[in-house]
Amino acid sequence: MTDISAPAPRPRAIAALALVLFAPLAVGAADERQTLPYRFLLVISNQWKDPASYVIEGGGEFQVIATLLKTWGLPFDVLRLDQQRLDRYHMIDREGRPLYGTIIWDADPSGLEGKDLSFLPSLVKDFGVNLVILGDTVSAPEAANLAGLDYISEYRLGDGFTIAGEHFITRGLAGREKEFLAGTGWEISGSKVAPKEATVLVKRAHLPFLTVHEFPGTGRVVWLGAHRGSTQISKQVVRDLFKRSLVWAQGYALYAEHPKSIILFMDDFGTSDRTYLPYWHYRTLNEEDIRKGLIEPLKRHHAVLNQDLLTGYVDRKARRIVNPWKQQVIDEIDGKTLHDYVSAKRGLDAGLHEGVFEIQCHGYTHMLPDLESPPGPFWTAPMDGTGTLGFDVEFGDELRNKEVPAITQKFLLSRGIENIRKDFGVTPLFVINGGGAWSKTYPNNSPRIAAEMGFGLSNFGSPGYLGIDLVISPMEPVVQRTTWAYDRKLSGADIPWTMDAPYFIIFHDRDISLDITAAERLLTSLGNGVRYLSANEYCGYLHAWIERADETVQPLSLAVNYDDHYCQYFASHESAWILHLSDETRRGLKNAVPEKQTIILPKGLGRHVINVERPAK
Incomplete structure (x- = not known):
């Protein structure tokens, strides 16, 4: 039986916890291991390129594993052996108990020279900490001995894997063996090991691919031979083996799943560029358009749409930034089209009230914060000349081949947050950069700065996790995305569904302006049974x-x-x-x-x- 105690004000919450403790789970003889913390430790060596241990980027198995742990909601810390020691100081609490229940061993062998790993066997054998070892990291003698394996070499073979033994870890995965070969060439890399005390559960040809080894009454050890250099852990079937390995080692896990889930994003409400930029020219949606083209189809399909807004309108005539929601502007290109932002605001409010819109941040203006320097000034730049060269990108100045300084980005994001709070009464948790550029060096790193400003989720080129603990940008290939337009077909068959994360679909208000039926067509083509998350919901699970x-x-x-x-x-x-x-x-x-x-x-x-x-x- 599962008893769930609901949250309450602090004094009552303490009382609810006390009631839980009066009805304990007494673990029987089938599992005599000591109670361990529900917390995982990801051990690496030299893979983290950020010396400040904050931003994880650049791809590779370390980034994929960190992303998986975040999107599953598993609590974890990172220990990096290039800066820290694996010793009692870092691994044991004040009462002499281990700080972690399960260690994920992903320490690149190239970074282990001179590292003291002598405490690792004691953690498993004496303290009962569990160990999940990945790929060639088993070449460390301490890890190999605990796994009950001899590490021999690396190899390349064309074989997939086969399940060699019935076990909790492999349960339910029979019949999915061919997934391992999907999208590969004629050979696939791996690590050659010879079992000693280990039990082989999965093989590639005659070679072990997944093994287990138990120390009675203490720790459990799994070796998963996912090749790190080719990031085999990004394959879904390998991810599933990894997750089940963690559950078996720890004994339990509480995690999030997102079956057939999508997060929809619409960019650009509030921008001025559609009124003067020839290659991005369309009429601003009014309240009637928003109700007909967005609110009604979203309600029919039980969907929610994240509106990524700009709250600063670049007024070329006034040569300053104004409130978009007070503008009723005649088009600069054709001289007759009315862009009614006042009406658009009423439509956005209606969607928010109906529960089908969530308001998020697209920056401040979608324009470069420097509109004056050459080839500007932008205010008078001709729209058959310098005005079309790329002023409409906010977080990276590709026009002048330089980055946007951190202090300027903080200003842009603070304007976006404050104005959304003022205009819509909500605090945005998601941010997507305006235009295709953002700043990447550490001092000006756009995802890092957005995290410091309080955002929890981003899309700077791809989905990213933003927190006070870490920035993981990108989260691909675990959390994937695509863009869509009114003249493109996108169906459920085109989406690489995964239980691990929702799929991001990004489009623009332009698509509805050019075809009022576009959203309805998209939602219909995605099919039945889709669960539409909002950015704030996914952010809540991540944090x-x-x-x-x-x-x-x-x-x-x-x-x-x-x-x-x-x-x-x-x-x-x-x-x-x-x-x-x-x-x-x-x-x-x-x-x-x-x-x-x-x-x-x-x-x-x-x-x-x-x-x-x-x-x-």
Whole structure:
């Protein structure tokens, strides 16, 4: 049975937690291991290129693993051996207990020279910490011995994998073996190992690909032979093996799933460029257009659309930035089209009120913050000449081949946040850069600056996680995206669906202006059974904080914590998590609960406690 204690004001929340502890889960003889923290440690060596340990970028298996842990909602820290030591100082708490339940070993062998790994065996054998080893990182002798393997060499073969043994980790994956070869050439890299004490569960040809090794009463060790150099962990079937390995090692996990899920984004409401720029010329949608072309089809399809707005209108005549929602402008190109931003604002308000729009940030003006320097000034630049050269990009100055300084980007983002709060009464959590450029060097790194400004999710070229703990940009290939336009077909068959993350689809108000039926056609072609998330909902899952409700006693009680900023969506909406239990944990419960079940948490911020109880005698 699963008992869920709803959040409450702080004194009552403490009382609810106390009630949970009166009904503990006593783990039976099937699982005599000590209670460990519900927290994972990702150990790397030299893969993190940011010496400040904040921005993860550049691709590779480290970035993919960090993305997976974030999108699943698994709590984790990173230990980097190029700057830190794997020792009691970093691994054991004040009471002499391990700080982590499971270590994910992704330490590049090239960065291990001179590193002291002697405490790793003690963590597994003496403290009961579990270990999941990836690819060639098993070449470290300490890791290989714990895995019960001998590391021999790397190899390249054309073979896929086959399931060699029935086990919790491989359960449900039979029949998916061919997925491993999808999109590959004639040979696929791997790590050659020879089993000693390890049990082989998956093979490539005659060679092990996934093995397990248990130390009775203490730690469990998994080796997953996903080749790191080719980022094999990005393959869905390998990701699924990795997730099940973590559940088996830890004994349980609480994570998010996003089956057949999409986040829709529409850019550009509030910009001025459509009134004068020849290659981006269209009429601004008015309230009637918004109701007919967006609100009505969104309601019919139970969908939500994130409106990525600009709140600064570049007025060429006044030579300054003005409030877009007060403008009723005659088109500069044809001299007759009315751009009624006042009416557009009423339509945006209506969509927000109907619950089909969420208001997000597209920057401030969509224009370069320097409109004066050559080849400007932009205010009088001809629209058959210098005015068309690329002034409409905000976070990277490609026109002058330089970046936008950090302090200027902070100004742009602060204007966007403050104006959205003032104009719509909400705080945006998602930001997407205006135009195709953004600044990439560390001092001016646009995703890093957006994170410091309080955004929790971004799209600077691709989806990104923004937090006070980390910036992961990009999150691809786990979190994928596409752009769409009114004259393109996009169907559900075109989308690489994954349980791990929603799919981002980005288009513009221009598409609805040029074809009022475009949104309806898109939603229809995506098909039935699609779950449409808002950016704020996904942000809430990414930033939830999950921990054991009490680590001093035996019960399996997990606390899901929602803050009032990143997780604001859940103040008025339910949330859903998957509770996944290993066979050993279920035996301790006398198999009274299923392996996987969906836990629905009621709306409300703060602390939610999930308690799994033993059946009554």
